[in-house]
Amino acid sequence: MSQATGPSPRTRVVRESERGVYDRETVYRILDEGFICHVGFVVDGQPFVIPTSYGRSGDNLYIHGSAASRMLRNLDRGIPVCITVTLLDGLVLARSIFNHSMNYRSVVILGTASVVQDPAEKLEALHTLSEHILRGRWTESRQPNEKELKATSALRVPIEEFSAKVRQGPPIDDEEDYSFRTWAGVVPLEMVARAPIPDERCRHDIPVPQYAASYSRQRR
Amino acid sequence: MSQATGPSPRTRVVRESERGVYDRETVYRILDEGFICHVGFVVDGQPFVIPTSYGRSGDNLYIHGSAASRMLRNLDRGIPVCITVTLLDGLVLARSIFNHSMNYRSVVILGTASVVQDPAEKLEALHTLSEHILRGRWTESRQPNEKELKATSALRVPIEEFSAKVRQGPPIDDEEDYSFRTWAGVVPLEMVARAPIPDERCRHDIPVPQYAASYSRQRR
Numbered sequence: 001m002s003q004a005t006g007p008s009p010r011t012r013v014v015r016e017s018e019r020g021v022y023d024r025e026t027v028y029r030i031l032d033e034g035f036i037c038h039v040g041f042v043v044d045g046q047p048f049v050i051p052t053s054y055g056r057s058g059d060n061l062y063i064h065g066s067a068a069s070r071m072l073r074n075l076d077r078g079i080p081v082c083i084t085v086t087l088l089d090g091l092v093l094a095r096s097i098f099n100h101s102m103n104y105r106s107v108v109i110l111g112t113a114s115v116v117q118d119p120a121e122k123l124e125a126l127h128t129l130s131e132h133i134l135r136g137r138w139t140e141s142r143q144p145n146e147k148e149l150k151a152t153s154a155l156r157v158p159i160e161e162f163s164a165k166v167r168q169g170p171p172i173d174d175e176e177d178y179s180f181r182t183w184a185g186v187v188p189l190e191m192v193a194r195a196p197i198p199d200e201r202c203r204h205d206i207p208v209p210q211y212a213a214s215y216s217r218q219r220r
Numbered sequence: 221m222s223q224a225t226g227p228s229p230r231t232r233v234v235r236e237s238e239r240g241v242y243d244r245e246t247v248y249r250i251l252d253e254g255f256i257c258h259v260g261f262v263v264d265g266q267p268f269v270i271p272t273s274y275g276r277s278g279d280n281l282y283i284h285g286s287a288a289s290r291m292l293r294n295l296d297r298g299i300p301v302c303i304t305v306t307l308l309d310g311l312v313l314a315r316s317i318f319n320h321s322m323n324y325r326s327v328v329i330l331g332t333a334s335v336v337q338d339p340a341e342k343l344e345a346l347h348t349l350s351e352h353i354l355r356g357r358w359t360e361s362r363q364p365n366e367k368e369l370k371a372t373s374a375l376r377v378p379i380e381e382f383s384a385k386v387r388q389g390p391p392i393d394d395e396e397d398y399s400f401r402t403w404a405g406v407v408p409l410e411m412v413a414r415a416p417i418p419d420e421r422c423r424h425d426i427p428v429p430q431y432a433a434s435y436s437r438q439r440r
Contacts, residue, residue: 010266015289036308036322038258040267046230047260047267049304051326069235084258084269088411093432096362097350098372102256106271130317140402142316152318170419182360183426187435188414191308198405199390206403212313215407 010110011163021164024059030105030164031056031085033217035133039063040082041074048074054083055125055132061109061157062116062125072153075113083109083157091187094171095180101167103186109162113155125154136211191217230330231383241384244279250325250384251276251305253437255353259283260302261294268294274303275345275352281329281377282336282345292373295333303329303377311407314391315400321387323406329382333375345374356431411437 007013013020021027037054040047050071054063061083065072075081089103116122123144130138144152171184193215196208227233233240241247257274260267270291274283281303285292295301309323336342343364350358364372391404413435416428 015286036306038260038269038271038304038306040258040260040269040302042262042265042267045262046300046330047262047302048330049258049260049269049302049328051258051304051306051324053322066235080266082260082267082269084271086256086258086271088256091354091413091432091435093354093357094361096368097346097358097364098368100350100354100357100361102273104271108269110266110268126317130320134311134313134320137313137320138317141314141320142397142400142402144317148316148318170417177362178421180362181423181426182362183416183418183429183432184422185416185418185428185432187416187432190412190414192410192412193311194408194410196403196405196407197390198403201398202404203401206401208405209403212311212403212405212407215311 007163008161011108011161013163013165019165019167021166026166027107027159027162027164028056030087030107031061034085034087035217037063037083037085039071040084041071041079043074053129053133055129057128059159061159062128062154063113063157064126064129064152064154066151067153072155075155076115076153078112078114081111081113081157083111088189089168090189092171093184093187095173095177095182095184099171099173099177101171103168105164105166107162107164109157109159111157111160113157116154116156119149122149122154125156126152134211136209140209227383228381231328231381233383233385239385239387241386246386247327247379247382247384248276250307250327251281254305254307255437256305257283258304258306259291260304261291261299263294273349273353275349277345277348279379281379282348282374283333283377284346284349284372284374286371287373292375295375296335296373298332298334301331301333301377303331308409309388310409312391313404313407315393315397315402315404319391319393319397321391323388325384325386327382327384329377329379331377331380333377336374336376339369342369342374345376346372354431356429360429
């Protein structure tokens, strides 16, 4: 369940268990580099997996959305969720097809989402989300008004039952395959930001802010 | 359910319904640009969401994995799955916090995964997966042997009940916010490949293959 006690039976990495990581520091580093999660929930026995943005504050993950969405309508009933964050780092080209792999870091969190009811905590949750994605943007934007806050729900998921799975490094081939005549190695993959595109109606005398001009998720 | 009949009640985009897309051509273009999906399934009422690679062949999606994994152990019982593919295209910076958004293209497929039993179809499924991720790699690698094929399961998910959700373009602000003095626009995001890193034990006389040297998912 936590750093001290190790994974729960539900979050223990079963396959390639040497890739399992359970310490909060590593898990939080992955969560802080990412900002898109995939939220899993169940409606009438059918799983749904929906991508959404998130922010972390301490031992809580916050997601938000319209109260009108299918996800929010279901999650605010306090049903179990699985939140998964995946960072893709590269393609791993082995000599054998079988040993091809990916370099990645992923986190799985099991828990229950609760709607943030307290207005001050809700505003703080939205602030957390905004700053997690684009630090510095909040204060430069037009602040949310009451109507907008009403139309938005913030959900809190405590980071209690979790695990990470990490694979990095070169291909690992069977010993007898190292003489096989094919190129082997890693193609690194990275999410990069391109030059910001100003909105046509953006005033020309407003410079591109630094957080947009040099956007990067790299925290390593 | 399909191009002709529109979305099912389960795949209809509820929130921001103008972003819903239901034609196979658009959906397949998204599926063909991506290669990592998030698979959702339910065990004892608890949803799990696991990232994995996939390949598309016609109207089927194939995923694979070790028969020993939690996902495969559960999926081969023929339980309902949700497969979600998300391509992130940019951060959308509006004048108001409330109208901040992301540019993205995502696909949700609901269905049931079946284990590919026929050995020829299984090999074909693994070939599809490999070529989907890295076209040209299969023939240059050491082919799978019987033991490896036994340790690998391939699963087929028919693409029957699906929808996509797409947001592109500049921020859309409330009319009265356009005069608000802050930069507004889009920070484009893109997954890029860096220069391949040869394995230390890679023979120096083997050149980096073109599919690794100029790797790109761009299909647009």
